[in-house]
Amino acid sequence: CYNxxxxxxxxxxxxxxxxxxxxxxxxxxxxxxxxxxxxxxLGASNYRGDMAPYLVxxxxxxxxxxxxxxxxxxxxxxSVSAKQGKISGDDANFDHLKSRGLSFxxxxxxxxxxxxxxxFPFLKGLEPDQFTPYVYSGLAMFRFEPRTTLNGQTYxxxxxxxxxxxxxxxxxxxYSNYQPSIPIGGGFKLQLNRxxxxxxxxxxxxTFTDFLDDVSTNYPxxxxxxxxxxxxxxxxxxxxKGKQFTGKGxxxxxxxxxxxxxxxxxxxxYNIENPECFEFN
Numbered sequence: 652c653y654n655x656x657x658x659x660x661x662x663x664x665x666x667x668x669x670x671x672x673x674x675x676x677x678x679x680x681x682x683x684x685x686x687x688x689x690x691x692x693l694g695a696s697n698y699r700g701d702m703a704p705y706l707v708x709x710x711x712x713x714x715x716x717x718x719x720x721x722x723x724x725x726x727x728x729x730s731v732s733a734k735q736g737k738i739s740g741d742d743a744n745f746d747h748l749k750s751r752g753l754s755f756x757x758x759x760x761x762x763x764x765x766x767x768x769x770x771f772p773f774l775k776g777l778e779p780d781q782f783t784p785y786v787y788s789g790l791a792m793f794r795f796e797p798r799t800t801l802n803g804q805t806y807x808x809x810x811x812x813x814x815x816x817x818x819x820x821x822x823x824x825x826y827s828n829y830q831p832s833i834p835i836g837g838g839f840k841l842q843l844n845r846x847x848x849x850x851x852x853x854x855x856x857x858t859f860t861d862f863l864d865d866v867s868t869n870y871p872x873x874x875x876x877x878x879x880x881x882x883x884x885x886x887x888x889x890x891x892k893g894k895q896f897t898g899k900g901x902x903x904x905x906x907x908x909x910x911x912x913x914x915x916x917x918x919x920x921y922n923i924e925n926p927e928c929f930e931f932n
Contacts, residue, residue: 686774687923688848692716694916696736696759701866701904702748703740706913710744712737714914716761725772730787734761738795738912740864751903752890755808755864757797759912761856763834765789773840774848774922786837791856793912794829797865801887808865811884814903815871818879821900823868832856832912846922853915863910870901 696714697706714736721729739756742748771783797808815822836854843849861867873885888903 686722688718688720688722688920689923690718690720690848690918690920692718692732692734692852692914692916692918694852694914696738696912696914698738698740698863698910698912700740700864700908700910701861702742702744702753702755702864704745707740707744710739710741712739714916716914718918718920720767720920722774725774726769728767728769729764730767730789731764732762734763734914735759736761736912736914738863750891752892753799753864753866755797755799755866757795757863759793759795761791761793761832761914763789763791765791765834769840774842781842783840784837785840787852787854788833788835791832791834792829793832793856793858795863796828797863799865799887801883801890806883806887808887809862811887812876812880813865813871813884813888814868815876819871819875821869822871823906826860826862830858830860832858848918848920848922850918850920851916852918854913856912856914858909858911861904861906861909863912866904868902868904868906870903 692715694714695711697711699706703710714734716732716734718730718732720731723729736759737756738759739754741754742751743754765787766789767785767787769783769785771780773780773783773785798805799808800806809826809828812818812822812825816825834854834856836852838850838852841849870889873889876888877885
């Protein structure tokens with residue numbers, strides 16, 4: 652479990668790291684004639700996990716973001732971005748999960764640094780193409796906070812340790828709301844004119860947690876959960892209403908597969924030729 656001071660220090664170091672990467676990239680390439688881009692992302696977010704074995708269109712939500720990109724050559728670019736979206740899931744979407752009765756939603760805030768590879772020369776060179784497919788990958792840090800509604804009231808699920816996290820010896824450890832992920836994706840780029848570019852992108856995020864939806868392993872012993880976290884925690888942990896065999900050790904989720912989240916949509920960017928490097932104070 653992480654205390655507030657540890658989380659604050661972690662976030663400060665994460666932001667400093669991203670700024671340092673961007674500054675070093677700018678400094679190393681400031682003498683070149685390659686361009687910068689700055690732009691806006693508009694799209695959608697979704698998730699795949701214990702409440703969604705496959706994507707559910709009705710659980711898609713709006714997403715937005717901003718980014719700065721350095722075009723290193725005709726084929727490679729380096730991009731730093733920040734995105735905000737929402738994910739959600741509901742057992743009611745699947746017949747084989749309805750009896751479990753769980754649901755959740757969570758905001759996703761992400762900072763990422765990725766390298767893009769263009770299949771055709773783009774923007775640079777004597778005769779660049781105005782269109783290219785591309786792929787990308789890199790590293791990201793994100794924050795999530797699974798919530799659910801019970802009897803008209805919204806609860807932060809992590810705080811209630813619904814699978815007995817840290818309460819019993821056989822339960823998983825408490826998870827952090829701050830996690831790394833690996834963006835993997837691709838799309839198409841189109842140069843509209845000398846200054847503007849339009850991009851379609853689809854990106855999956857491979858995470859290292861199975862708790863985006865607060866579901867992963869087994870049901871805890873209800874008496875121990877009630878003693879440590881209260882009766883509300885018991886009600887949030889088991890919402891089957893007697894429709895399935897629950898209790899200590901019974902399967903609640905699938906710990907074999909970590910959860911994924913997805914950002915997809917369009918970017919519009921503006922080409923900035925030969926700018927001075929950014930200065931960070």
